[in-house]
Amino acid sequence: MAQIYTKLKPQFENIAFERDDDKMILNFGPQHPSAHGQLRLILELDGEIVVKATPDIGYLHRGVEKMAENMIYNEFLPTTDRLDYINATSNNYAFALSVEKLLGLEIPRRAQIIRMMLLELNRIISHIFFISVHGMDVGALSIMLYGFKEREYGLDLIEDYCGARLTHSSIRIGGVPLDLPKDWCEHLNIFLDRLPKEIGIIEGLLEKNRIWRARLENVGVVTKDLAKKWALSGVMLRCCGYKWDIRKEEPYELYDEVEFDIPYANDGDSYARYLLYMEEIRQSSRILRQLIKMYKDTSPEIMADCPQYISAPKEQIMTQNYSLMEHFVLVAQGMRPPIGEVYVPTESPKGELGFFINSIGEPYPYRLKIRTPSFFHTGLLQDLLPGHYLADVVTIVGSANIIFGEIDR
Template sequence: MQQQPNKLRPFFENLNFERDDNTMVINFGPQHPSAHGQLRLILELQGEQVVKAHPDIGYLHRGIEKMAENMIYNEFLPTTDRMDYIASTSNNYAFALAVERLIGLEVPRRAQVIRTMLLELNRIISHLFFLATHALDVGAMSIFLYAFREREYAMDLMEDYCGARLTHSAVRIGGVPLDLPEGWLTKLTDFIDRLPEQIKLYEDLLTENRIWKMRLEDVGIVTPEQALEWGCTGVMLRGSGIKYDVRKEEPYELYGELDFDIPVSDRCDSYGRYRLYMEEMKQSVRILRQLIGMYAGTESQLMAHAPQYISAPKEEIMTQNYALMQHFVLVTQGMRPPKGTVYAPTESPKGELGFWIRSEGEPYAYRLKARAPSFFHTGILQDILPGTYIPDVVTIIGSTNIVFGEVDR
């Protein structure tokens, strides 16, 4: 039988599989489990070394800032949970603080104590999640299980207070919705008594572990100049030797009255940032101990008294006609803050989280912008990844501690 000519042969003969520059472009994510949400990282490789990196964002985009401009202020507050969903209360609080400064509200003392407790408990929850997932990305399995164990105990405390474990909505504009449940402070005390021993366990497993140090030391160098140029905050800034924390520089709630330190490292690498997260958890324990002592001496009021903006207590709504009418108007039509512009920065577990609001006196924000730390810490990847290798990419992304809910707003 006569063999038929291969019509594809001329095509194959013209293919050239060799390139002069010998580079390759790959996608790291958005499906990669180490991509922290929906990060698509376009890497240009020379062998296994990164030559160029381009973070491509937008896959998770939900238009939260535009949603805020089409919701009344109280209606938008639960939506903030969906930004940094690892530390929801920090988002709730940052938005509530911005609105309170816009309308000039003073929050009752007991509400301030409870809010600060929840913020620091959230910080511990977020840092434990960072430690667990960062270690797992690098290849340490046991620490993932141990850190999640303590995180579950902390989330039990959040659930006891607000009924939710992930999306809390535990803060209100003007205060907090609930007082601490009976026995909650005892459970909190037990938790912070146990936590330092567990942090020591984490450190014993990791800090001097030769594999951990090989993977983190001198990897992901962020110089002080780079940190400032890219707008880094939180551990990403303090890990480069710059001592800046919003809780100290622009105190809010009770941070101006509390005694705590701001850990700083001049290592500028992933290992230095890891050490800072461990130290920050210890400082949060120190803060919570002081807050437990402050709670007993406060009055029972939980919400600010401002009928124009805040609903009356439930007892008054159920018994007084005017309070009921005012509540109905606030729920259906929303508050009307004065015209003006405000920006309120806070120190979230990942860095400076702030909301900028422009009000035209309507129940909706005319413009709202969120200053989220993960957005800036994603951008710096294009500056610090070139020159590293593929295994280092996983380590560096983990050490930046980004969450894409607050990147793709």
């Protein structure tokens, strides 16, 4: 053995066993608190400064888009709850709206109002959740306690309507499954009356807190060039000066009939994003108060009248033989939309959420593709993180408000 080593010694002497720099590769994840899912960030560090960041996704992949191509349209709708599971209603609605555009359905006015109520209530719940867990990530644990308490009251309203708190399935293709329960609007008003006080408590704890501001201000600055490069949307786009909201630019349902403002900022940092989320809660509250007044002046229809694609009301199914036969066919075999393709964007709490559907006239989509905001905001991290301290990574990932259910599709 000694003879072999002596023979190979000159070769060993030429090998550099130490790197000629002090950079370190760090696996940040895939289990860490600020991603709300399984994100692995491969960080190259120079001391405590991030030099390079590589997001590694796929740990939560379930093949949702391929599942959709093997389910009839109504059967797939509950699966959309599992995308952005913090905001299930927006997923239900975006898919239902895409199918309705493909079918050319006209939705009753009352159903449109109920949908908007659920969407804006869920937006408030989603934003409160974001503020709560973002505060916890940065170190403000009290914020999570205050925020989650108020979020529970909003979830109570969702549960009163559809019986579920997390995965709602509260929308149907063609309308909504139920009218609002008795006194639901009164309970919603109570929630909206209490909301400013609770939001004020959170703001009082955060906005002038020097630790909070030091952790967020000038951290994770999104420029207009980055926003264009990565096709950002939602608050991630509006924080750098773009006043863009699909509810205003391409109105759907009755958003062109209600008054609300689009908050935006120019700083582009994590603190600006926090301020925008807080202001959007107030704007959603403003929309809901208008919808309560509009709801009282509508006729009771909540589903589109189109027997070819939509089941008849329960009273007809129970009393008319032909309606019962059509119902059996739609449930067992599914509807057959016309041949064509459609893409419909909506404004979810995190940004642009849209479904692309290609139909060849079969009960199943030939192709279905989901455009989710979190996917693009995760890609942004490779340009946003370099130059920041390792301690700022949690802040930046948290302020991007990404959910991995809608990334790993």
